[in-house]
Amino acid sequence: MKELKIFGIVAVFTLVLYWGVEPFAHSQMHKHVEGDNFQYSDLKPVAAKGDAAKGEALAAACVGCHSINAKNMPAPMDAVASAQAYGVNPPDLSLAGKMLDDKFFVHFLLNPAEVTKSKHFAMPPSAGSEQDAADIVAYFKSIAPKEATPKEAYEFACGRCHANRYDKWTQIGDVPKTKSNIKTGVDLAALDFKKNLGVYQNKLADYMGKLPPDLSIIIRARNEHFLHTLIENPQSQLPGTAMPRVGLTKEGTEEVMAYLEKTGDPSKEARGQVGPWVLAFFFIFTFLAYGWKKAMWKGHH
Incomplete structure (x- = not known):
């Protein structure tokens, strides 16, 4: 549970920086x-x-x-x-x-x-x-x-x-x-x-x-x-x-x-088609990794 709290804190701060600071800085420069x-x-x-x-x-x-x-x-x-x-x-x-x-x-x-x-x-x-x-x-x-x-x-x-x-x-x-000149190679x-x-x-x-x-x-x-x-x-x-x-x-x-x-x-269209699959992979991988961690550390606390 501690890891989820840490992840949540990191995610919130990352989103604040990305959606708050970056657009503000851009608005000041441009x-x-x-x-x-x-x-x-x-x-x-x-x-x-x-x-x-x-x-x-x-x-x-x-x-x-x-x-x-x-x-x-x-x-x-x-x-x-x-x-x-x-x-x-x-x-x-x-x-x-x-x-x-x-x-x-x-x-x-x-x-x-x-x-x-x-x-x-x-x-x-x-x-x-x-x-x-x-x-x-x-x-x-x-x-x-x-x-x-x-x-x-x-x-x-x-x-x-x-x-x-x-x-x-x-x-x-x-x-x-074009093709090179046969005689001169130019x-x-x-x-x-x-x-x-x-x-x-x-x-x-x-x-x-x-x-x-x-x-x-x-x-x-x-x-x-x-x-x-x-x-x-x-x-x-x-x-x-x-x-x-x-x-x-x-x-x-x-x-x-x-x-x-x-x-x-x-490659924009191709990225758009692959994007949902990549996000799905990360979601499933995160769920499995958390489950594996719980199983491996069970009884060690």
Whole structure:
């Protein structure tokens, strides 16, 4: 009985320390930031109703920098050349109508620097009026796919600045699977890719102030609330950061989070399935160990 009392005391103190001291210390070191549930309340409502047909003509100007692969419209330059020209490769716009919040998208087209809350964002306004912007948004919504994979969401929202080495993703695409040259024994394609990646990352670092971090383990390093509020408004969590506000919808953010979880914590589901069995083992083992102790020490007190 004495052992059970000792165990109870240790358990209580452990729980007090874990559920009391640790959360309190965390709250003091990391301020709590309230999210806006991806409503973008700082932006005024959009009154204009978009016309996709008119927006198609206006969106033709976008291919001067961007690709629209959904309409077989390639970008005028590859990723490396674009980074040399702009500092970063402009995204393909096929998913823009699905991933971006409509209100944010309209205001972004009118004033990108203000809406993204980043002084580093150099894209000029792309629409002359709210109506023009609403028409462009309507067009991109009309060509956007109904579904997007988590990786496609990540590539659109994050992948041009952030690598993910666990998924062999770089800022200029997947690491190629190549073979060495038979004569030289050197993987020429890999060397060429590495050189291009180095050029891109250097230009990106100059543009952003430093190279954005690899996000392979961000899902383990930060909690879900932090990541949601960071994606929604980077300045709320990292004041002064060069990271722009991307303008994702809540659903788009969940797709990005799903990708980060799949690449950064692929065994989460398996752990969840094994966990109850492990707890059951400890419970049964504790019961048997206590019974064995009682039997062994019976008559020795």
